Amino acid sequence: MIDPRILREDPDRVRAAQAKRGLSDEVVDRALSADTARREAIATFEARRSEQKKLGKLIPQAQGDEKAALLARTKTLAAQVKEAEAAQAVAEEEWQQALLSIPNLAADEVPAGGEDDFVVLETVGTPATFDFEPRDHVELGRMLGAIDLERGAKVSGSRFYFLTGVGAELEFALINLANETAREFGFTQVIAPSMVKPRAMEGTGFLGQAADDVYRIEGQDMYLVGTSEVPMAAYHSDEILDGATFPLRYAAFSPCFRKEAGSHGKDTKGIIRVHWFDKVEMFVYTTLEDSYAEHQRLLDIEKAFLDKLELAYQVIDTAAGDLGLSAQRKFDCEAWIPTQGKYRELTSTSNCTEFQTRRLDTRGRFALDDGSGGTEVRAVATLNGTLCAVPRAIVAILETHQQADGSVKVPQALQKWLGREVLEPVTGG
Known part of the structure; x- marks a missing residue:
């Protein structure tokens, strides 16, 4: 709050x-x-x-x-x-x-307006062009034996999928690369629960304007999380942390579940907008004063990861009307999707300042700077940042690095995890 x-x-x-x-x-x-x-x-x-x-x-x-x-x-x-x-x-x-019910106060720098009123801060790389008609990720996934949408729908319903063969291998490679990147930047790795109590969901602001997107477990006072931001924000709830240990940086892996309410008719084809996906999420506890520099650091890490995937992308400053309840400012990295001819969100990072910790009663004990040797207890800041949301990363890789015969070049950073330089089709086009 x-x-x-x-x-x-x-x-x-x-x-x-x-x-x-x-x-x-x-x-x-x-x-x-x-x-x-x-x-x-x-x-x-x-x-x-x-x-x-x-x-x-x-x-x-x-x-x-x-x-x-x-x-x-x-x-x-x-x-x-x-x-x-x-x-x-x-x-x-x-x-x-x-x-x-009052959202976090948007930063002065945040553009006013809604979803379409973002400001492009930076464009990185050159969007892929081809001397052949590019295939979308659905067709490429079928040719590679990587994505099975039909059986996903048969077993679980619309917006579900199976990753098979090199598709499953590609997920594991992405997760391995994300975890390696997190370790390089000093994050403690975490495997977080995907079911939480109501306080964790409310404390992070996901039972407000985002409540329609949340899965509640019928018969239990529990929710499925849409991001591991939720359990990681509640991880230190009702605690007084040692300010001398700040910043606390975590990189949490978890499955994520979203109803995608209000998205009827949008991205119904493929795995861009799905009900379940795996994700590695960065989460940081720090002081309010240091949170602004930490926010830029999270953005730089996300950009470094997308650079490793050899993708073209743009960085946007999200408009105030498109911020989540708890975010004071949010940057999105949007990768170029060739068959859609536009940039689509792959990662985002938000500074939530003290909004979540006030709701979850997470505070820090800090030394006073008056030379008295005394301490004070005060609210701390939280930040979150997507390192890798698997399905959209797969979409961007397949479409960006495809070749005329339906094969896909593997970005160099993933080759050690996949053990190959090219993903070869198993069926015809």
Whole structure:
């Protein structure tokens, strides 16, 4: 959640942030009203409780009618205390719910607008051109015996698939390369659970605007994650971390599950938009002050990985209306997909500042810089970044590195994992 002090001290900043995302500022007024009601409820409860304590001390010393009057007042006051305590609980819940519904405040540099209002920051490489009619990844996957969409649909339904033969080998090669890259940059490798409790999902902001995309396990209070960002953000929930160990950098592998609600008719062919995929996700805990440089570092790592795959791509600054609930700023790397004639997202990295850690009660203990030897406990920042989302990486590799006969050249960085320089067709075109 956002820092409540910003809401109280500079509500117009929050209203402007809502407008930048294309959202109503009604929630700001609702949150301020709830905060006022909460403070008044706390004051009322504390006043009643204080009076109750005072009467409790007077009763043993009173006699006769005075004692009877005090006992009667105590009975009335007990009911008032109970009522004030209940009112305080309701006001606190309304305040918390209003605060939780406010997205992170987008950075000043973030473009205003929606999905199509991004700004291209950089273009890397030259999009592939061919002296033959290029095949899409569906046809190439069939020729290579790499992707089986028909049996995926038969077994699990639409937007599911089997990776077979060199397709499965290509996934393992990509995961190995991603893990190797993560180790090179000092990340601790993690295999994260793909099922989490509601608090983990809510704490990362995925039960807000993204709730329709989340799979809930019927009959259990559990969710399937759409990214290992969720378990990694909750990994240190309710902990006070040693600030001297920062930054904490993790690279987590997990299967990911998404309903793809609202994507009906989009990317129905192939494995660009699917309900399940495997991914290696970078996740970092650091200070707010260092989070901005760390965000650039995550972007540089993603670019280094795409360079290893020998892909052409562009880097975009995502517009405010296309940011997730918890992101303050997000950069996407979009690879060129030849048969679509456009760039498509392969990786993204977001700075979530203190938004997730405030919801999950993750804090750090830091030495004071006043020479006193003392420490302070404060909120910390989190960042996430996709290192490799397997299906889209496969799409980009197959289409970019295809040859006229349907074979596909293997990027040099993957050759040691695949044990070959070319993926050869097993069926005709």
